[in-house]
Amino acid sequence: MIQVWSWPTPNGHKVHIALEELELPYEVVPVNIGAGEQFKPEFLAITPNHRIPAIVDDDAPGGPLSLFESGAILIYLAEKTGKLMPTSPAARYHCLQWLMFQMGGVGPMFGQYGHFANYAVEKLPYAIERYTNEVARLHRVLEAQLAKTKWLAGDSYSIADIATFPWIRNPERRNIDLAAYPNVKRWHDSIAARPAVERGVAVLAENQRKGAMTPEEREVMFGAKQFAAR
Incomplete structure (x- = not known):
């Protein structure tokens, strides 16, 4: 099973879509970036860059594997399955x-x-x-x-x-x-x-921000908390 630590942003949707296209089983772990959940120790243990998405694949070749950076995750999933990336x-x-x-x-x-x-x-x-x-x-x-x-x-x-x-x-x-x-x-x-894309962009869609960013969200996303040493 692949755990996907994510939120409904373009970078999150990349991985949701790829998993749906590849028909891989996965579990979503929501990381509310407006509430500061990306700074929690359990998330920082996977990605020191405190950015979504990240994955943990318990069925990776050679044992469990955690990855951050959406591009690296897409390459990994393509190579794991032999799909969505040419081989020549x-x-x-x-x-x-x-x-x-x-x-x-x-x-x-x-x-x-x-x-x-x-x-x-x-x-x-x-x-x-x-x-x-x-x-x-x-x-x-x-x-x-x-x-x-x-x-x-x-x-x-x-x-x-x-x-x-x-x-x-x-x-x-x-x-x-x-x-x-x-x-x-x-x-x-x-x-x-594409049906898989429709499913992918629907992941966590209920958490999509509606309306203006609150002062609390702004502080988390763009204020001092974002740049504090960890």
Whole structure:
């Protein structure tokens, strides 16, 4: 059984979707990041970076294995099952390069946009403009790739698609109209319609924040507690 320590965020949804696609049995351990549960000792024992998601696989080759970082988890699950990642060297590296594109570009840049545009108390025009432009640029990169290929890494649906999709969902949160990126929209809609994806994004959906962040949540997420030595 795989334990998934998670919360309904794009990074959490990546792993939920992969587990559903791979039909692996798993148990969800909710980690309420707005309430500070990511700082509890039992979670820090799995991930010293106190970020979701993390997994513990009791059935890992060689014995129980704990992993943090969503990209590493996706690679592990793909290699454990022999699915969702090509095995030929060139195709495998194409898949990994698009996974790294998400990990190093899409996730961090979209996250920075979300912080400065939606959560920061002081609205800094320079920061908002910078990340607005970067979000649009990354959509253009995806559009160019998906004009040439059905899926991000080629002809096969893979962990690169699973990693990127949750960040493209809900484009209105980033002031993006997917109609301006028709190949991204085609790709997004194809993934959203997959039954395993529908199940994956439903995991912990009842805990999705509704409305504005409370002062207590803001302190936990962005205040001194976030940066305290542990």
